[in-house]
Amino acid sequence: MEKRRIEIMDTTLRDGEQTSGVSFTASEKLTLAKLLLEELRVDRIEVASARVSEGEFDSVRQITAWAAEKGLLPRVEVLTFVDGGASLNWMEQAGAQVQNLLTKGSLNHLKYQLKKTPEKHFSDIREVIAKAGEQGVRTNIYLEDWSNGMRNSPEYVYEFLDFLDTQPIDRIMLPDTLGVLTPGETREFLEDIIGRYPDGHIDFHGHNDYDLSVANVMEAVSAGVHGLHLTVNGMGERAGNAPLASVVAVLNDFMPEVAIGVSETSLFKVSKLVSAFTGIGIPANKPIVGDNVFTQTAGIHADGDNKKNLYFNDLMPERFGRKRKYALGKTSGKANIQKNLQELGLTLNDEELRKVTARIIELGDKKEKVTREDLPYIISDVLGSGSHQQRxxxxxxxxxxxxxxxxxxxxxxxxxxxxxxxxxxxxxxxxxxxxxxxxxxxxxxxxxxxxxxxxxxxxxxxxxxxxxxxxxxxxxxxxxxxxxxxxxxxxxxxxxxxxxxxxxx
CATH class of the missing domain: 3.30.160.270 (Alpha-isopropylmalate synthase LeuA, regulatory domain)
Incomplete structure (x- = not known):
């Protein structure tokens, strides 16, 4: 049976940049755009919001110039607004060809933020879509606050979708803007929409306010969505967006009915680079890309790994360009230390190993961090003390x-x-x-x-x-x-x- 292909759209450079205190330079955006499309091999990237700043304009112009040379321009997208065509003019000057038009997906937002009727909103959207077609720009539509729209004003959402079904657009993009959906709601809402509009291309855009974004993504895929919006390291406003690395691993390991094109081995590299550019550290326990996630600390785990890999799961570090480590500290047993000694090409007899283990435990009790590279010096210090008669x-x-x-x-x-x-x-x-x-x-x-x-x-x-x-x-x-x-x-x-x-x- 042929697998269903899921598009991955990375929005680190747009939605991820809405992380508090984060702003990429034009050169950083270009570097990441190249990595995301060529090395990580995501399907699409959302790189900026139109009309934000002169620096944003310069970054988009650099990215589109590079993408045009590489034949990748249709995969570069820009967030635009229902503003009578001002965003489209900005896009045209910046060289972009795909707009992600931000519209209102809940009656609450429409009434109290735009103060418009649905009819007026749809009329304005129709004009922007038509103008985009005249300028050779393809259109995707965001329904902002769609999740609350489905909860509180579903009639408005379906009226809106009925209207969009008549328009020349490529994708309908449904965001859980405030990260409020439960997995059950995600599946229920999306199954209903996909059932009503079987010929449409539906994207799901999850946020992580309740730490449910990955679970919601799984339910969205089960419901039949065609695309997912993700960010490197889960960056984004408030608690961030659904994290790229975790979603990729989950789809590959638990959802064999779908296929994605993302290269797992590049995830860690790109994650580290985004962390360096933003100055926002990666939590040590963050799945896939955290420093500790492939580190065994307890000696009993290292012993189990020696005996038929008893503490391994399918998340093998080599998949992500990483290596398994065995921590050294007060819970380290001889097995942990032996694993590290093997990596260094060193061997100790039982008595020497006992002395070195005691010293590492002593350091661990002081809350000191010991690394593999410290081992030769600990060995020299502990064992060298007996090389002369102490007077x-x-x-x-x-x-x-x-x-x-x-x-x-x-x-x-x-x-x-x-x-x-x-x-x-x-x-x-x-x-x-x-x-x-x-x-x-x-x-x-x-x-x-x-x-x-x-x-x-x-x-x-x-x-x-x-x-x-x-x-x-x-x-x-x-x-x-x-x-x-x-x-x-x-x-x-x-x-x-x-x-x-x-x-x-």
């Missing part, structure tokens, strides 16, 4: 830093079984710590190596805030050597590097 232990210390007072440190050391304590001030907390050490070593008439270089950094390759690496170079007589400390606190990591020096020097 000097920094048992405790107090670091103080207060406005108007010089930083100070009190330190307690154990050297070859004997305890020593000293207090000192310095130009900073670590300088005060070193001055206190020098007091102890002077009392023992033992020399301390000289600090030559001190560097603090996030471990190379890491993208987390869990660990701070301090690398200190020391000189003793004619010899230079380096020690390294690792901790979530900068000063503590320096003290750990110093303790290693005390046992080497």
């Amino acid at each position: 000097v232990f920094i048992r405790s210390y107090v670091l103080t830093h207060a406005k108007g007072l010089q930083p100070s440190t009190t330190v307690s050391l154990e050297i070859e079984g004997e305890n020593y304590e000293a207090h000192a001030q310095g130009d900073g907390q670590f300088d005060a710590f070193m001055n206190a050490l020098r007091k102890v070593y002077r009392s023992l008439k033992r020399p301390l190596p000289t600090l030559v270089d001190y560097a603090v950094r996030i471990p190379p390759g890491s993208n987390s805030d869990a660990l701070c690496e301090t690398v200190i170079t020391w000189r003793q007589d004619d010899r230079e050597f380096t020690t390294r400390g690792l901790d979530s606190d900068q000063t503590v990591s320096a003290i750990k590097a110093t303790e290693k020096m005390l046992n080497i020097g």
Whole structure:
């Protein structure tokens, strides 16, 4: 049986731009238009509202010039208004050929916003459609607030649709403008309309105010709609529109009777780019494109994945150009760590793995985030501590830093079984710590190596805030050597590097 083809219209560049605080530049709009049509392969894009601004005009003109060269101009659409043809003139100058004419889909909007009768509204719409035909512009019709129209004034909606059935238009686009429909209503209303107008092309445009947009899209498709309006990352006014990535996955996995042309592997890339352009982050738990959605955190899940992929579902990350990750933290078990070690090409014996697991759990209890890239440094820090016989232990210390007072440190050391304590001030907390050490070593008439270089950094390759690496170079007589400390606190990591020096020097 041949699958029913569903058109996907992306309206990120128009309706998505109505997200509070979002405004794309002309170059950003052109970049996204190219990606949406050529790489993501959506069927149509709605790129702007007519007569909004000079910048909007420039962006549309750039997009239409590119689309005309590529033979894609019929797939570029602009929102227009019933304004006696002013929007059409704007479109003509911008080079656009398809208008999405905004009309009133509820009697409430018509009465109180436009203050018109249905007859006057239909007459004005007829004039705009006729003028569009004269200018070679194709017309789609939005019935704004259609969902409330179906609830409160269905007679008006059907009168309107009867009128549109006589007009030379391509598509009727039915928006749940305020995101108020339940899935049951969505299916009921659309089945009725599609049954009455079987030759029409019906689009559904869902909003997400009750977090029902994806469910409503599923019901719209089951009811027989021909097209869907979606946005990248679910951008849009208030709670946004139906999200492109989630809808694509749902249609592909749960609705085998329909087919779409969108490329799943490009969804994540486009999502990240839209996030970068808008400055609006993607929630970590957002389906398909969130940072955490292909990350197993609990060790039992990683163990289950090792045993016949027990915690996998059909949403395999490779479908979307992504990879599965295994988080490192206080709920990590050995299986999580082993998964990450495999990715890095590292192996540990059982005792080494136990020590590293304990250290990661310790960091997790401090609410620190640990990434795979931190693992080599944790391994080095934990396992390297046993590479020499420790004679000097920094048992405790107090670091103080207060406005108007010089930083100070009190330190307690154990050297070859004997305890020593000293207090000192310095130009900073670590300088005060070193001055206190020098007091102890002077009392023992033992020399301390000289600090030559001190560097603090996030471990190379890491993208987390869990660990701070301090690398200190020391000189003793004619010899230079380096020690390294690792901790979530900068000063503590320096003290750990110093303790290693005390046992080497």
